[in-house]
């Protein structure tokens with residue numbers, strides 16, 4: 009037997025565990041369990057056609073060979089992507105540290121105070137630099153953030169005249185091309201009309217609700233927007249600005265012009281280019297919009313003892329609540345990247361950032377001077393880091409530059425722009441100048457002057473302080489930073505502590521071998537708009553990943569562009585929309601969605617311009633086929649799509665699925681499958697096989713990309729042949745189908761860098777390992793189900809009584825003892841566990857998904873814990889809430905306090921089972937007060953006194 013198989017490392021169960029588990033589950037073998045779980049008519053007849061599994065070592069060698077095919081040039085392309093320097097201690101202690109990257113979205117605030125603080129730092133940094141009052145904890149990329157700004161301003165528009173007539177949005181021609189493309193995608197379906205033009209010639213018409221500016225402009229010109237914004241404000245036109253974060257260190261904060269929203273990317277704060285991502289975008293706005301802001305906001309509140317505590321504020325799961333009334337579908341964002349960018353500001357502090365910005369600015373001025381001295385004309389009058397040069401023959405310059413491994417941005421035959429960045433050294437400066445000297449056949453006389461006069465007029469210079477908070481002025485030595493990062497890390501429960509059995513979220517192993525290549529500059533340092541031939545390693549890898557995902561899903565082609573599952577949903581629906589349009593059936597706009605669907609489904613459908621019709625689920629949690637048929641037939645003339653999750657969000661393989669997909673096709677619709685539960689399908693069945701037309705996958709669930717505390721994500725869509733022509737494109741680099749829809753994300757292949765992880769996952773597991781993973785995920789779920797049986801009711805099962813890869817347990821009956829599902833979630837912390845998914849898809853329940861990566865010992869510890877909690881529930885009574893569940897979680901502070909007046913022992917509070925002492929996790933705050941924080945919203949690191957007084 010091969011012992012170097014990755015599957016043996018990835019899968020936590022081994023052959024020695026089988027007999028015991030089969031006995032508990034009540035099957036002879038794995039085949040029997042799968043037979044009893046997955047309906048026969050949807051099972052795959054043949055094995056997937058995938059290459060044979062590589063060992064971890066073979067994989068790392070293979071990836072190095074691919075990496076060597078990437079050509080790492082110095083890229084001065086700009087356009088929203090600039091090389092930055094990732095400080096080594098942040099790389100080592102966060103990016104390469106499972107304590108950070110394997111954490112989940114901080115819904116369980118008491119065991120997430122570390123990343124919540126890191127995100128609060130990020131928000132504070134964004135507020136300081138933009139001058140705005142409120143910032144969220146990241147969005148997917150700059151273009152998405154700009155589109156979200158447009159959507160928010162559209163939603164809040166108010167006019168004396170009828171709202172229906174106020175549908176125009178002005179977009180400055182200075183906007184980045186990928187942002188314009190994404191705005192087009194988002195505007196059309198919801199009826200926004202884009203008007204693109206020069207901001208100086210804008211007429212401030214009464215039919216405009218908003219405007220978007222780029223600051224500095226796409227080729228570097230810095231405009232004074234003061235009078236434009238003034239005029240807009242007077243005409244009730246709301247203004248959003250897409251700003252470069254580093255330039256804001258030198259430039260007047262956009263808030264000072266009176267704008268309503270500022271968006272941008274924090275990529276250049278140390279985040280690798282990564283051929284497009286992942287990077288954290290920011291979204292900052294006025295307090296007045298606090299209930300409209302997309303994405304998650306971290307806010308300050310207090311715990312049971314009145315001590316400060318952090319948690320996600322306000323409408324943090326807004327699509328879950330608002331569903332088809334939601335104006336944004338953002339769920340997964342870019343937490344890990346936001347944490348890193350915020351830490352970059354913590355490490356450098358205001359002085360460090362100023363040094364970096366000055367250095368970039370000075371190098372830019374020196375570059376301009378050197379090139380002008382060679383006889384070229386520089387066209388930007390005011391600039392920060394980007395200059396625009398007139399040349400006779402841009403293609404000749406390109407040849408010269410590429411011979412020196414340099415990329416400029418070639419605007420047209422006679423104009424180039426050059427964006428200087430933090431990594432541009434004096435040697436680089438000389439090399440840039442040398443290109444122009446060679447072009448003019450002149451001698452390179454470039455010399456660097458340290459003290460140059462800024463070209464930014466005082467009216468546009470920043471003169472307000474920033475990052476004055478203590479956190480940005482305390483950790484500037486590596487020892488201090490390392491300890492600060494560790495201090496935060498210790499407050500958080502991640503996969504390196506215990507199982508995180510979040511149903512629907514698939515928290516599986518994120519293997520070190522999958523992660524290692526991300527650290528390499530050969531993957532990290534490639535600009536998304538670099539000529540494709542410089543990214544051969546990426547091109548091979550991404551194409552293979554697409555092909556493997558198409559094979560796994562049973563579809564014809566894949567687009568890796570969407571940066572999250574929700575964006576995948578949106579992309580899939582937009583592709584369906586384009587397909588209907590191409591057949592002159594643009595009127596098809598009804599989207600059927602079962603009541604149990606994830607909240608992002610209806611939110612995405614509305615964004616795609618569709619009308620949501622909710623269909624019923626029956627008493628067993630299955631799609632009510634009769635209701636569905638009725639509604640499909642009723643709407644058959646306008647039916648666009650069905651969105652269906654499979655296995656269902658209730659964790660069941662519905663046997664009617666083929667009938668359902670046929671029904672939709674018969675009535676002219678396309679079937680969209682939400683692939684969040686793909687971990688129950690891979691290798692055994694697939695969306696193509698059940699008759700779907702498109703699905704998204706969550707590579708950050710099923711395909712091993714870590715959750716990063718709430719992102720990054722990758723949500724590719726895989727499509728049937730008729731939808732291939734419409735796969736999303738990019739305005740700068742050709743990608744997507746023949747009749748590609750406009751962009752879904754800023755970058756042509758989305759977050760390419762983390763695609764390495766999923767590629768590694770697939771090629772190291774191979775066909776057999778993938779199939780085995782799915783089977784064991786199903787075995788583990790059914791094992792837990794049987795161990796808890798009799799003590800917890802499982803809400804839904806398949807026809808033969810089996811769960812799929814997850815199950816819902818009902819906690820509503822415990823209300824009679826005064827115990828809510830939240831009490832169980834919090835009590836789990838005392839036992840060292842993160843709660844399963846709470847109240848989704850059914851309120852008052854827990855959804856448990858163990859995945860294949862957990863060992864039998866860990867599954868047993870979890871089951872023992874649940875049974876122990878069950879016994880505690882029995883002890884609880886409705887009339888006396890002073891019990892171990894209601895008071896949970898218990899902190900070290902409580903347990904070691906001289907005063908202890910709880911009616912149970914300290915041991916029972918903190919060490920209720922014997923094994924806990926061996927690996928105790930201490931929540932650092934008591935239960936957080938959600939409502940208090942929402943009433944007193946504070947979303948930046950204000951001094952503690954400020955909010956305790958509030």
Ligand SMILES: *Cc1c(COP(=O)(O)O)cnc(C)c1O
Pocket residue numbers: 338339340512513572573574575606608609653657682684685706721723
């Ligand atoms: C996670 C999930 C989504 C959304 O994915 P994000 O990456 O968070 O946008 C959609 N549907 C289901 C069922 C999910 O579990």
